[in-house]
Each structure stands twice: as structure tokens, then as C-alpha cells.
Amino acid sequence: MSNRVDLGLLKELKEYGHVNVEACFNCGNCTAICPLSTDETPFPRNNIRLLQVGLKERILQSTDPWLCYYCGECSETCPRDAEPAEAQMALRRWLTAQYDWTGLGARFYTSNTWAIGALLFMTVIVLTLIALFHGPMETDHVELNTFAPIHIVHLADLVMAVAISLYLFMNVYRMFSFIILKGAKVKIPLSIYLTEAWNLPYQFLTQKRFSECEDRRPWLNHMILASGYALMFAIIVLFLNWFQTDNLYPLFNPQRWLGYYAAAALIYGAGMAIWGRAKKDRQLHKYSQLSDWLFPILLILLAVSGLLVHIFRYVGMPLATYYAYVVHMIFVPSIYFVVGPMGKWAHLFYRPLAIYFQAVKEKALVAQTAPAVASVGAD
Amino acid sequence: MVQEKIRVDTLVVGGGIAGMQSALDLADQGYQVALVERDPSIGGKMIQLSKVFPTLDCCSCITTPKMSAVAHHENIQLFTYCEIQAIEENDQGFVSNALQKPRYVDVDTCTGCRQCEYACPIDVPHPFDRYLGAHRAAYVPFSTAVPQKALIDMENCILCGKCQRGCPANSIDFTQKEQPFEIESRAIILATGFEITPPDAKKEYGAGQFHNVVDALVMERLLAPTGPYGHVLRPSDGKEPDSIAYVQCAGSRDKTLGVEYCSRVCCMYAIKQAMLISGALPLADITIYYMDIRTFGKGYDQFYQTAQAMGIEFVKGKVARINEDENQNPVVRVEMIDEGSKVVERMHDMVVLSVGMLPCYDPQPIFGVRSAEDGFVLTPSINMAPCVTEHPGIFVSGTAAGPMDIVDSIVLAGAASAEAAAYLEANDGNRRSVKSTTNAARVTAHA
Numbered sequence: 001m002s003n004r005v006d007l008g009l010l011k012e013l014k015e016y017g018h019v020n021v022e023a024c025f026n027c028g029n030c031t032a033i034c035p036l037s038t039d040e041t042p043f044p045r046n047n048i049r050l051l052q053v054g055l056k057e058r059i060l061q062s063t064d065p066w067l068c069y070y071c072g073e074c075s076e077t078c079p080r081d082a083e084p085a086e087a088q089m090a091l092r093r094w095l096t097a098q099y100d101w102t103g104l105g106a107r108f109y110t111s112n113t114w115a116i117g118a119l120l121f122m123t124v125i126v127l128t129l130i131a132l133f134h135g136p137m138e139t140d141h142v143e144l145n146t147f148a149p150i151h152i153v154h155l156a157d158l159v160m161a162v163a164i165s166l167y168l169f170m171n172v173y174r175m176f177s178f179i180i181l182k183g184a185k186v187k188i189p190l191s192i193y194l195t196e197a198w199n200l201p202y203q204f205l206t207q208k209r210f211s212e213c214e215d216r217r218p219w220l221n222h223m224i225l226a227s228g229y230a231l232m233f234a235i236i237v238l239f240l241n242w243f244q245t246d247n248l249y250p251l252f253n254p255q256r257w258l259g260y261y262a263a264a265a266l267i268y269g270a271g272m273a274i275w276g277r278a279k280k281d282r283q284l285h286k287y288s289q290l291s292d293w294l295f296p297i298l299l300i301l302l303a304v305s306g307l308l309v310h311i312f313r314y315v316g317m318p319l320a321t322y323y324a325y326v327v328h329m330i331f332v333p334s335i336y337f338v339v340g341p342m343g344k345w346a347h348l349f350y351r352p353l354a355i356y357f358q359a360v361k362e363k364a365l366v367a368q369t370a371p372a373v374a375s376v377g378a379d
Numbered sequence: 380m381v382q383e384k385i386r387v388d389t390l391v392v393g394g395g396i397a398g399m400q401s402a403l404d405l406a407d408q409g410y411q412v413a414l415v416e417r418d419p420s421i422g423g424k425m426i427q428l429s430k431v432f433p434t435l436d437c438c439s440c441i442t443t444p445k446m447s448a449v450a451h452h453e454n455i456q457l458f459t460y461c462e463i464q465a466i467e468e469n470d471q472g473f474v475s476n477a478l479q480k481p482r483y484v485d486v487d488t489c490t491g492c493r494q495c496e497y498a499c500p501i502d503v504p505h506p507f508d509r510y511l512g513a514h515r516a517a518y519v520p521f522s523t524a525v526p527q528k529a530l531i532d533m534e535n536c537i538l539c540g541k542c543q544r545g546c547p548a549n550s551i552d553f554t555q556k557e558q559p560f561e562i563e564s565r566a567i568i569l570a571t572g573f574e575i576t577p578p579d580a581k582k583e584y585g586a587g588q589f590h591n592v593v594d595a596l597v598m599e600r601l602l603a604p605t606g607p608y609g610h611v612l613r614p615s616d617g618k619e620p621d622s623i624a625y626v627q628c629a630g631s632r633d634k635t636l637g638v639e640y641c642s643r644v645c646c647m648y649a650i651k652q653a654m655l656i657s658g659a660l661p662l663a664d665i666t667i668y669y670m671d672i673r674t675f676g677k678g679y680d681q682f683y684q685t686a687q688a689m690g691i692e693f694v695k696g697k698v699a700r701i702n703e704d705e706n707q708n709p710v711v712r713v714e715m716i717d718e719g720s721k722v723v724e725r726m727h728d729m730v731v732l733s734v735g736m737l738p739c740y741d742p743q744p745i746f747g748v749r750s751a752e753d754g755f756v757l758t759p760s761i762n763m764a765p766c767v768t769e770h771p772g773i774f775v776s777g778t779a780a781g782p783m784d785i786v787d788s789i790v791l792a793g794a795a796s797a798e799a800a801a802y803l804e805a806n807d808g809n810r811r812s813v814k815s816t817t818n819a820a821r822v823t824a825h826a
Contacts, residue, residue, distance in 0.1 A: 025632075025670065025671075026716070027628075027670040027696070027697035028695075028696040028697055028699075028713065028714030028716045028720075029697040029699045029714075030699075031699075031714040031720065031722055032696065032697070032698070032699030032700065032712050032713050032714040032722050033583070033699035033700060033712070034722075037714075037722055038722075039719070039720075039721050039722070042714065042720035042721070042722060045714065045716075045720070046720055076635070077583055077635055077699065078634070078635070079628070079632055079633035079634055079635060079697065080634060081634045081635075
């Protein structure tokens with residue numbers, strides 16, 4: 001294990017959020033007040049200590065920041081205003097950038113110019129592609145699938161999904177190598193990977209750990225947002241043929257109300273996030289970075305522009321439909337290539353993965369010590 | 380009867396240990412002193428305490444003689460139950476408008492026999508015993524009060540007249556009124572003391588709602604021989620506690636309470652109380668949860684080591700939360716920093732909050748003396764003249780200047796007296812023929 005001290009770590013972290021951990025005198029209030037801190041993963045004080053002394057490797061190997069859901073109680077009660085919760089948030093951004101093999105994550109998190117530039121770049125790319133590949137614009141009545149041929153759009157969708165998956169997979173591998181390959185002090189049998197695998201879908205779908213925070217309202221908001229997002233993602237990637245259609249389904253058809261629910265959930269959930277960040281009424285919303293604004297704003301724009309496409313088509317306004325569709329199309333790739341695997345979006349995977357890796361590590365440690373305990377018992 | 384105008388060299392405001400010491404130090408040098416105390420007895424916080432660290436001297440035994448000395452000193456005029464309402468400055472010094480509050484008892488004839496107290500049917504929770512005990516509406520403030528004179532708590536009095544009938548000296552006088560008078564002085568010493576962290580300050584610690592979570596001043600009263608129960612019992616059910624925990628920094632070094640500073644006394648008083656409890660309840664387990672132990676005075680660290688050797692448990696970690704179980708046992712939640720960072724919830728029979736020292740008096744409106752950011756009296760030259768305020772002729776003594784223990788209060792009280800004496804010498808042509816302001820000149824003159 002490397003114990004090399006990185007003197008620049010704290011300075012680096014400060015570019016990722018409102019980091020004030022120099023104020024901390026290590027009283028342990030934050031760890032004791034945290035409802036999620038456990039004997040195996042006591043945080044946040046421990047990783048704040050690591051930050052103070054610059055043990056970069058140890059932080060890279062840690063799952064702690066992902067186990068925090070920013071209820072903010074530690075920051076509210078911190079006797080030094082050291083903002084331990086915001087330190088976890090900054091660490092999550094920093095870890096996301098460290099997991100990202102391209103280095104884009106670090107660029108986007110630390111430079112707004114880069115992030116906005118990437119956004120504009122994606123817009124130009126999308127507009128170029130649409131200009132090259134769009135079909136004829138039927139102006140008598142709405143024929144969206146003539147303007148945007150479904151097979152091309154779907155193909156683009158799939159290509160994008162594969163590219164993003166590969167990108168994400170490489171980041172996840174880096175995360176795995178930091179946390180398990182370098183960070184696990186114990187040999188992990190394959191069986192434990194398998195028996196603990198249920199954690200991934202379970203945590204992904206329920207965000208159970210989040211719900212263990214004292215104030216459950218943020219969890220509820222987040223669940224609504226996440227359900228809308230997951231539903232919309234599934235519809236677009238798997239069932240685009242059914243969804244992007246010139247048929248107007250009756251209202252009771254699942255195509256209609258599933259779409260409405262997903263859009264409403266996205267707008268409500270992301271809207272609450274934006275509203276909270278603007279009002280700064282909770283600890284969790286006190287400090288916001290561009291990435292925290294961008295993700296919900298893009299989600300809302302995505303949902304609203306999608307709804308507009310639907311409304312214009314419904315009332316039979318061809319040109320308005322096509323333009324709304326173009327706008328809609330701008331936001332889809334933007335999310336993935338600006339706040340995607342290199343940014344805030346990746347927390348969808350990093351959070352359940354961190355819980356999974358932590359469970360695997362802990363089970364392996366128990367398994368390692370259990371035979372010794374059993375033999376003592378046998379004596 | 381109070382005179383309408385008195386003239387002294389120095390007015391001392393506050394009759395706690397610092398004010399008493401300042402008054403005595405000046406009076407012993409021959410200066411005339413007026414000591415004004417807002418409570419009906421002098422003695423301040425110190426007379427409430429059980430024993431003092433690090434010597435474990437009995438507090439009453441060392442405070443009461445000082446109180447008596449103040450009361451009987453020929454150069455000190457003592458005004459209790461009296462407040463300063465305004466001051467004016469002229470070329471002679473200060474003219475303070477004092478207000479003598481009515482005791483409804485003629486102090487010249489009252490002998491402190493307490494017959495009024497025995498006759499009075501009204502019980503009032505007693506602040507001296509931190510509300511664990513009661514006094515009557517007609518009462519002598521406490522057993523060692525100085526002056527040992529009764530007063531009537533008119534807010535709770537029902538005017539039944541029983542005290543009047545019971546008083547053998549015919550001292551009860553319901554017709555007394557507030558009596559303003561003037562004190563002319565050439566210097567003023569502020570010894571207005573401190574207040575402790577209010578019980579509802581921290582919601583994580585129950586905001587004062589848990590019966591068995593008490594502040595350290597309550598424990599002082601429980602440990603004091605003159606205390607409300609005469610024994611250490613927990614307030615909710617009178618049970619003798621087997622396990623007592625101290626939560627350090629429960630009011631100091633905490634930005635959420637707006638108190639950034641260290642109160643300097645809590646480590647030592649907690650250790651002292653832990654030792655005293657070990658004596659009173661030899662079987663009780665005592666734990667002190669702390670962030671840092673700061674035992675910096677003479678003999679203090681040895682005191683800490685003695686406590687460790689006595690078996691008092693010291694746990695590093697700030698208590699984040701106190702809950703209460705169904706039997707009203709407090710449960711503390713803390714990260715055991717030296718035990719592998721384990722977060723534990725430990726039940727105790729009683730928790731004592733080591734509350735901090737807060738400023739309790741803002742001298743700005745009346746004395747024109749500013750307070751520092753922490754609320755204690757501003758002393759611009761903290762290193763070279765720690766008791767000299769911004770206002771010429773006004774000095775500060777004891778905890779009015781900042782958190783400090785009794786030892787330091789007495790040191791600062793002496794320093795304030797010396798500063799005041801030097802000021803009086805330098806600015807007075809009548810009393811002694813010295814006008815110089817320099818030390819050298821003063822030494823020469825005395826020689």
C-alpha cells in the first residue's frame with residue numbers, strides 16, 4: 001500500500017467543490033451523527049483526515065464518498081463549519097474524474113469553459129448530422145418519421161448506447177481496479193462476487209441506502225426523478241419504434257401514459273433539484289457547481305422538448321414539430337457526452353457499484369476470518 | 380437608609396470572586412471602594428460550586444471568608460440587590476446612577492434569623508440550586524449569603540403577611556420602594572462575570588428536555604454539601620446513578636452555537652467532578668467524552684493524570700447526539716476515535732454537559748465600553764494590559780474579560796486593582812502628591 005503523501009491533493013480537491021476541511025479538528029461529530037456510517041466504513045471524518053494529510057491512494061481506494069447521500073446533517077452540526085458533506089460531494093466529483101480514463105471528466109468539472117464548449121460542440125455535431133441525414137419535411141401534415149427516418153434515429157441511438165456503454169465500462173474497470181484490485185486487503189473468491197451481485201440491481205432500482213437517511217424527502221424526489229429517467233431510457237433505447245411514431249395512440253394506451261409519466265417525473269424531479277439549488281434552502285443545495293445545474297437542466301429541456309414534439313404533432317403543426325424534434329435531439333447526446341460517463345450521470349452506476357464492491361470486500365474479510373473462528377469454536 | 384450620594388475612589392461592579400478580590404486589593408491599599416452587586420448576596424458563581432480544582436478545597440470554605448472580608452472592610456461600601464443604570468463623566472471622574480432594589484426587609488434591623496422564611500407558605504424554584512431545590516417567597520438567599528439578610532420575592536409573594544407576623548425584629552416593610560442614589564468615583568472596575576450555556580442551546584443534546592441530562596453547574600450543586608439533595612441523585616427518579624458521562628465542549632468550540640472559543644475551565648471542572656463523584660459514589664463508572672483535554676495550569680496535568688489513574692474513563696470523540704430511552708436513561712452517540720473509529724451508542728444513568736462560559740453583560744450602553752467579537756469586554760492590549768479597556772479609568776476583572784478559571788480571575792482581579800490604583804495615583808492631586816504616570820516616577824515617589 002502506498003502511503004505517499006500528495007501535497008497538492010487538497011488544492012486539487014478545491015477545484016471540485018467548496019472544500020473547507022482544513023478547518024476540521026477531527027472531533028468525530030460528523031461520523032457519529034451520520035446514520036449511514038458503519039464500523040467497516042466510518043465516514044466522513046476518516047476520509048477528511050486522509051484529505052488533510054494528502055493520502056491520495058487511500059482515497060482512490062475508498063468507497064466512502066459514494067456511500068454518502070448528502071443529507072447534510074454532518075455539515076449542519078459540524079462545530080467547525082468544515083462542511084464534511086460538501087467534502088464528500090467534492091470527493092465524488094473528483095473520484096468520477098479519476099475513474100474517467102479520458103481525462104475529460106477532470107476538464108469538465110474544473111473548467112466551465114470546457115463544459116460549455118463541449119455542449120456547444122455537441123450541438124454543432126447534432127445539427128450537422130441532422131442536416132446531412134434528415135428526410136423531406138412534409139408540411140401538409142405531420143410526418144415525423146419521414147423527416148427523421150426511424151431506422152436512422154434508432155441506429156444512431158444504438159450506436160450511441162454502445163459507445164457510451166464501452167466508455168462507461170472502461171471507467172467502471174478503473175473504479176474496480178482502484179477499489180478492489182489495489183484497495184482490497186483480502187483475496188476475493190469468485191463466489192462472493194456472484195452471491196453479492198443482487199446488490200447492483202437492488203440498489204440501482206430502490207436506492208435503499210439513500211432511504212436510510214433521516215430525512216426521506218430527498219430520497220423520494222430522487223426516486224421519482226430516477227424512475228422517470230429509467231423509464232424514458234428504456235423506451236428510447238429499446239422501444240423507439242413504438243414510441244416515435246406518427247400513429248396517435250388512444251389515451252389509455254401505455255405508449256401514452258408511460259410517456260407522460262416519464263416526462264412528468266423528469267420535469268418534477270429535475271425541477272425540484274433546480275428549485276432547491278436556486279433557493280439553497282437545504283444543506284445539500286448550499287453549494288452548486290456547473291455539473292449540478294447542467295444535469296437536471298438538460299433533463300428538463302429533454303423532457304419539455306419531447307413533450308413539445310408530442311403536442312405539436314397532436315395539434316398538427318408540422319414545422320413546429322420538426323424544429324422541436326431537432327431541439328430535442330440536441331439534448332439527448334449532450335447529456336451523455338457532457339455529464340455522462342465522465343460526469344454526474346455516471347453516479348447512476350458508481351453508487352450501486354460502490355455498495356457492491358464494499359459488500360464484496362466485507363464478505364471476503366468475514367470469509368477469511370471465519371474458518372479461524374470456526375476452528376477455535378471446534379477446540 | 381441609603382445615602383443619596385456617596386463618594387469613593389473606585390466603583391467595582393459585580394460581587395463575584397473577581398469583583399470581591401479587586402475590591403479587597405484596593406481597599407487594603409487604603410482606597411475607598413463601592414462594590415455593587417445585582418443579586419441579593421455577593422459570592423457570584425464561585426459560592427455555588429462544590430470544590431475547586433486542582434486542590435479540591437471546599438469552595439464555601441474559601442469563598443465565605445472573602446465575602447465576609449468584603450462586607451466588613453472599613454474601606455468598602457457594599458451594595459447588594461443594586462444595579463448601575465447610567466453613568467456620567469466629568470472632570471472629577473464618574474457619576475454612576477445606582478438603583479437600590481427593594482428587599483421589603485429593613486436590612487438594618489434584620490438579623491437573618493429566617494423566621495420569615497419558616498412562616499412563608501410559598502415555594503419558588505431556587506436558581507442558586509439550579510432549580511432542583513426551592514426557596515420561600517420570603518427568604519435569605521442561601522445559607523452562607525452575605526449580607527445574611529432576608530428579602531421578599533415580590534413576584535411570587537401573595538401578601539399573606541405571615542412573614543410580617545413571624546418576624547421578631549419587625550423588619551418586614553412592604554412599603555419599600557426602589558431607591559436611586561449616586562456613586563461618585565474616579566475609576567471603575569467591571570467584574571460582571573459570565574453566564575453558562577443555556578440548557579436548550581443544542582438540539583442534538585435534547586435542548587434541555589431530558590431530565591437526566593444536566594449541566595455541570597447542576598452537578599456542582601449535587602456535589603456540594605449544601606446542595607439540594609445532599610447526595611448525588613439523578614433528577615428524573617432520585618436514583619443513585621451507576622454510570623455518569625461527561626460531554627465536553629457542550630457549548631464551546633462549536634460554531635453552530637456561535638461560540639468558537641475554548642471556555643478553558645470545562646476540562647478541569649469535569650475531571651474535578653469526576654473525582655468528587657468517585658468519592659461520593661465509589662462504584663459508579665464515570666466516562667469523559669472529549670475532543671481534546673486542555674489541562675494547562677499549574678498542577679493541572681498532574682490532576683488529569685491522577686483522574687486517569689483513579690479509573691475514570693476518557694474517550695476521545697465529540698458526542699454527536701444524545702437520545703433518551705424509555706427509562707429516561709440518556710444514550711450518547713459518539714465516534715470512538717481511538718478505538719478504530721467505531722460509532723457506538725452508550726447508555727448512561729446520567730449525562731453532564733460540560734457547558735461553556737458565555738458573556739452575560741454588555742457594558743456598552745451604560746459604561747461606553749465595547750465588547751470584542753466574542754462578547755466579552757474588549758481589552759485592546761491583551762498581552763501587555765489585559766484588564767485595561769478602551770475607556771480611560773474603566774478596568775475589567777475576572778470572567779467579564781473572557782473565559783477563565785478562579786485562579787486566573789484572582790490574578791486578573793489583582794491586576795485590575797493595580798491598574799486602577801495606578802490610574803488613581805496618576806490622576807489625583809489630593810489624595811497623594813503623585814501625578815506622574817510612569818512606573819519609574821511612581822517608584823521614586825513611594826521611596
